[in-house]
Amino acid sequence: MTARFRLACQLPRWAGALALAAGMVHGAAVATPAADAVVAAPAAAPNADQITRGAYLAKAADCIACHTVDQAKPFAGGYPLATPFGTIYGPNITPDKETGIGNWSDEDFIRALHNGIGKNGEHLYPAFPYASFTKLSRDDVLAIKAYLFSLPAIQQKTPENKLPFPLNQRWILAGWNLFNFKPGEWQADPAKSAEWNRGMYLVEGLAHCQECHTPRNLTMGVNSKRAFAGAQLGGWTAFNITPDPISGVGGWKDEELTQYLKTGLVPGKASAAGGMAEAIEHSLQYLSDADLKAIVTYVRSVPPINDLADKKPRYAWGQPADDDADLRGVAAVSVSSNASGGAELFSGNCASCHSASGSGVVGGYYPSLFSNSVVGTRDPGNLLMVILNGVQRRGKDDQAFMPGFADHLDDAQIATLANYVLKQYGHADAPAVTAELVKTQRQGGPVSPLASLLPPGLAAAALIVVFILFSLLTRRRRKQPT
Structure with a gap:
């Protein structure tokens, strides 16, 4: 882990x-x-x-x-x-x-x-x-x-x-x-x-x-x-896990939400990775069916929140592709760092598990890349984190595993691969992934604006705190009778 x-x-x-x-x-x-x-x-x-x-x-x-x-x-x-x-x-x-x-x-x-x-x-x-x-x-x-x-x-x-x-x-x-x-x-x-x-x-x-x-x-x-x-x-x-049908989970059936909490996998909707995979592995899969059902009931009742930029649910984007089949026999397929094209990188690193069409395998052990919440969101951050770090999710009776490519592909190649996956199988309006964005994701994501502003002012902030303490103490002493 x-x-x-x-x-x-x-x-x-x-x-x-x-x-x-x-x-x-x-x-x-x-x-x-x-x-x-x-x-x-x-x-x-x-x-x-x-x-x-x-x-x-x-x-x-x-x-x-x-x-x-x-x-x-x-x-x-x-x-x-x-x-x-x-x-x-x-x-x-x-x-x-x-x-x-x-x-x-x-x-x-x-x-x-x-x-x-x-x-x-x-x-x-x-x-x-x-x-x-x-x-x-x-x-x-x-x-x-x-x-x-x-x-x-x-x-x-x-x-x-x-x-x-x-x-x-x-x-x-x-x-x-x-x-x-x-x-x-x-x-x-x-x-x-x-x-x-x-x-x-x-x-x-x-x-x-x-x-x-x-x-x-x-x-x-x-x-x-x-x-x-x-x-x-x-x-x-x-x-977003509010009941909004576009931005949230309003389009999920109750039994799908329960299945996701228990297993981390709902083919055609999502496959858990990162922190959610860990929460399922260490916590949620052990909850009783009654408690999982209660969680779904409560989440269904919270106010729905919609993002106007969302045109359809994350899982509703994408379709199969066939250009990988066209590539085979024409160009050398390689998993090495010398590979540069998106189709070549996909064929050499992804197609053997997710299939040449991106449809995954029956049962979703290797999930489909279309009708997939990670690939179908406008923000490519989770897709990059999966490519960089892979997936490891242990269930009671099985486990899901995907190797990470952080040590195998450089930032430019991961950006090329991600752009190919998004174009072929993902959100049509997703912004282009750059090598700089990949570098940021390698480092754990964007730095909070608060974090970038505070370090130069820490000493000043400390002085402000001391000044407030001194002022309060002085005021209190002045109010005390002599």
Whole structure:
């Protein structure tokens, strides 16, 4: 499993770091009562049922994704989350008392998930999606803790985060919380069905789907006005999953959506790659049929959001092509870096799996390149990420695999190949892919405008924060009687 794949799945997971800078100038005046120590009564010993339920909830929350760098040491932390400002490492959450959370009380654990506050009162980075986990019930949080504490304790120290000053000062997260975090457990809507309520709890809380599928606002919190309308993350696009029939998934049948969540594959619609493939592999495929159906029911109910530039659904673009057959026997077919033409590159690198016509194979193990959401979108970013990094998606009974070509083809050749695939099988209005765009995708996608503006001003921002603190302190002293 590559780091690029896992990074794509976990957007707050790096977007949180961007949020630090947005909260900096506001953080000084914000009190943090949640950081006060909590004295709790001794907790009851967990039972087998609670541990079993916690294991299911931990899968639904995809905890393993950010807390495992070595599959032989699950939940022992160390996974690097690359951000435009530096690297944040997922911590060890095994019950090791020295390097993990073995000394955490129930209240410590609840406070972390509900308020984003660590055991010692420190703010946790929003790379940990506490803005979603705050909705979880106390019983579910304690069940997750019971499961984690039932696992072997693994001693593995988490590397220090690599963030520049002042982004390495956790207290500035109070400013981000002020604008982007509303703590509070989820409450059922009595006017809605039990299935809808369960779906909302999963989508908005446990599975934290908004963290990837909702675009970010100026302060890098989720933009609730465009909930589930799609977002860019780590070079990938998490697509619009609102019920809009053109821009979203309104044209999908319920059983197709359920099948996609369970397997990552719906022939004629989509084949999961990148972060979504990982979410399916580690999390969604393990959910019960009832929970998957509840997710579909809730997603169907959110407000549809349409992009006027979309003329028809992503999966409705493209058709078979036959020029590969014309090429054979006329020109040399090569997979080497000397190949330069789009048809030649396709024939040498793609046709053997996706077929000469681009129709894939029966059953979709190698998916069709037409009627394919990745090829049929106006933004070629996901197509480039698939060509560069390949696909690896393990199911319960099978797996999908495609090799990446990042080390085999240069930027110009990948651009040529992508343009050929788009012209033959994809979106008719997709912009031309350039070598420069491929280079950008190799590096994890476009740099956030906020990231490009902030570094030169970090020192100035730090001075502003200090000035605000000094002003507030001086004003307070002046108001005190002598």
